[in-house]
Amino acid sequence: MSAEIGTLETYLRKKRSEGHKLVVPYITGGFEGWTDAIRAAAANGADAIEIGIPFSDPVMDGPTIQHASEMALRNGATPISILHQLRSVDVGIPLAVMCYYNTVHHAGNERFANSLRESGVCAAIVPDLPLEESGLWCAAADTSCVETVMLAAPTAPDERLPRIIDRCKGFVYAVGLLGVTGERDTLASSALTLAKRLKAITDVPVLIGVGVSNAQQAAEACTIADGVVQGASVMRRLIEEDADAVGDYIAEVRKAVDQC
Amino acid sequence: MLKDPSLDGRFGEFGGRFVPETLVPACQELEAAFRDAWADPAFRKELDDLLRDYAGRPSILTECHNLGKQLGIRLLLKREDLNHTGSHKINSVLGQVLLAKRMGKKHIVAETGAGQHGVASATAAALLGLSCKVYMGEVDVQRQALNVFRMKLLGAQVVPAVSGSRTLKDAVNEAMRDWVATVEDTYYAIGSVMGPHPYPWMVRTFQSVIGQEASEQCHSLLGGKDPDVVVAAVGGGSNAIGIFSGFVDTKARLIGVEPAGGAAVGKGMPGVVHGMRSYLMQDEHGQVQEAQSISAGLDYPGVGPEHSYLASIGRAEYPSVNDQEVISAFQVMSRSEGIIPALECAHPMAWIIREAPKMQGQTILMNLSGRGDKDVAQMMEILDGQI
Ligand SMILES: Cc1ncc(COP(=O)(O)O)c(C=O)c1O
Numbered sequence: 001m002s003a004e005i006g007t008l009e010t011y012l013r014k015k016r017s018e019g020h021k022l023v024v025p026y027i028t029g030g031f032e033g034w035t036d037a038i039r040a041a042a043a044n045g046a047d048a049i050e051i052g053i054p055f056s057d058p059v060m061d062g063p064t065i066q067h068a069s070e071m072a073l074r075n076g077a078t079p080i081s082i083l084h085q086l087r088s089v090d091v092g093i094p095l096a097v098m099c100y101y102n103t104v105h106h107a108g109n110e111r112f113a114n115s116l117r118e119s120g121v122c123a124a125i126v127p128d129l130p131l132e133e134s135g136l137w138c139a140a141a142d143t144s145c146v147e148t149v150m151l152a153a154p155t156a157p158d159e160r161l162p163r164i165i166d167r168c169k170g171f172v173y174a175v176g177l178l179g180v181t182g183e184r185d186t187l188a189s190s191a192l193t194l195a196k197r198l199k200a201i202t203d204v205p206v207l208i209g210v211g212v213s214n215a216q217q218a219a220e221a222c223t224i225a226d227g228v229v230q231g232a233s234v235m236r237r238l239i240e241e242d243a244d245a246v247g248d249y250i251a252e253v254r255k256a257v258d259q260c
Numbered sequence: 261m262l263k264d265p266s267l268d269g270r271f272g273e274f275g276g277r278f279v280p281e282t283l284v285p286a287c288q289e290l291e292a293a294f295r296d297a298w299a300d301p302a303f304r305k306e307l308d309d310l311l312r313d314y315a316g317r318p319s320i321l322t323e324c325h326n327l328g329k330q331l332g333i334r335l336l337l338k339r340e341d342l343n344h345t346g347s348h349k350i351n352s353v354l355g356q357v358l359l360a361k362r363m364g365k366k367h368i369v370a371e372t373g374a375g376q377h378g379v380a381s382a383t384a385a386a387l388l389g390l391s392c393k394v395y396m397g398e399v400d401v402q403r404q405a406l407n408v409f410r411m412k413l414l415g416a417q418v419v420p421a422v423s424g425s426r427t428l429k430d431a432v433n434e435a436m437r438d439w440v441a442t443v444e445d446t447y448y449a450i451g452s453v454m455g456p457h458p459y460p461w462m463v464r465t466f467q468s469v470i471g472q473e474a475s476e477q478c479h480s481l482l483g484g485k486d487p488d489v490v491v492a493a494v495g496g497g498s499n500a501i502g503i504f505s506g507f508v509d510t511k512a513r514l515i516g517v518e519p520a521g522g523a524a525v526g527k528g529m530p531g532v533v534h535g536m537r538s539y540l541m542q543d544e545h546g547q548v549q550e551a552q553s554i555s556a557g558l559d560y561p562g563v564g565p566e567h568s569y570l571a572s573i574g575r576a577e578y579p580s581v582n583d584q585e586v587i588s589a590f591q592v593m594s595r596s597e598g599i600i601p602a603l604e605c606a607h608p609m610a611w612i613i614r615e616a617p618k619m620q621g622q623t624i625l626m627n628l629s630g631r632g633d634k635d636v637a638q639m640m641e642i643l644d645g646q647i
Binding site: 055056057058059060062066070073078079080101102103105106107127128129130131132133150151152153154155156157160164175177178179180 | 268284423
């Protein structure tokens, strides 16, 4: 990762200060064509990319990303092989990984944080590591200068949100709905409600993820949030079509959010 | 007495609450509700009444004179197979569904392996007027077809889990995904001493009735003495922890028998899945391995965190038996004692048969956690022509 990018958070804040909404696609590492998809997304206006490290039991994921994870694992993808390949992917924007905690735990907190840093990854999102369990990982990540993106859910009471934000680096991942990843017909009203609650109490970029399913929903989310994370709608294009289709889609999302 | 977990839900280094952020408030709410209910004499009485008048507790203690003589041991069975619905699962489910109702929840979601927990959940939901949805691995839907039909008769919806190994592990994944989406009005009734805090502790508390009764029954049968060995099957570990709870302060050896193809303690290492840190069968990259067992109820690569703790301090032992030993024990028990055991409890039986030469003259208490009716069709295929 080139030095001028800095941290995920400084990069996203800078983009935001230029009046720019933040587009962060998710791509399952190890799925056929994944590095091409990263390049296509970056070339078409993504501000950062979240790379999923496939896990055998992805409890926060719906059918599309489950399928992508299963195929990646069948192709022989491992955390080590994915991080190794990432070293040669320099697309000029920050990279984050999304992984379930057993992947971290198995390697060891310190070792995993180091290996992220060495592969040029700025940040980590660990969806089954809530605030109360995050201490050991966050300490290791801080030491290795890896930012930990925390998730905030619609079910969080008011007193919980500031504590999540205190621990949060990179951006706040506002979980858009009650449920797992996957495309939905409409943007859930819980997405905007939560983004509003978060924007009222923090200056850290707030991105809505889970259930932001097309360009129009991304634009709707960006009326309140600083940006979006999109996974299933991106991976469906890579599964059914190819990296070019991912690029076209990101361009479409970029255009839609730039108009809002 | 077994110790309560720490405030962060740990038994030693095991347990915890590794769940998506969406579920954290629900787990906290559940913990508070359980503490409150367990301290409330009215709740305790309601549960005790149901256990007695509906489930048929206390379950009896049966001495197996024939097998005991053959094996040179004294063999006692705690008869959880005689409970309403045919296994120990009803003990925990009645408690959990009563609690769900007290919390104002409208729906029950559950996972099941052998279908016993699913049947018990469907039963309690029918009795107490809640809806019930049960996730069951597609492989188990086939090998436990009888229980699938029982659940449907009881008004529950059975949803096959088609991901991964299509067994218990995947049913848990699907139930958790469902709960993430429905958490506001739905109670997740976990079937064993696993999952995020407070489940392992709460389910153990509900199952400890097995150990309490067994301890009193042993004292009266054995003239105030305790058995030398207490043995039970371990899938997630709820029937085992239930009976261990009555003997942890005695000198009895505590033995949890795992299937060779699902030996979390025996072959696993600490890992984090399904909300808990515990022993887990996983590959060199931390991918959870698929269990392989003849018994749907034990076909699980993990184990409840308190068992990991008891193993780590050396208080309990977790040997395994293979499918062949289990098939043989299933028949031995049926013919020698006139009791057809669930395949799950043919595991501790198999261990007893194998180890009896080293335990001559000792008194062995085995938890017979369920009856074998559900397994008869599967055994008919396996033993095709041999009987
Ligand atoms: C009769 C019986 N025993 C044991 C088990 C395993 O569960 P646990 O280890 O929680 O007792 C099952 C699970 O389905 C069962 O049906």
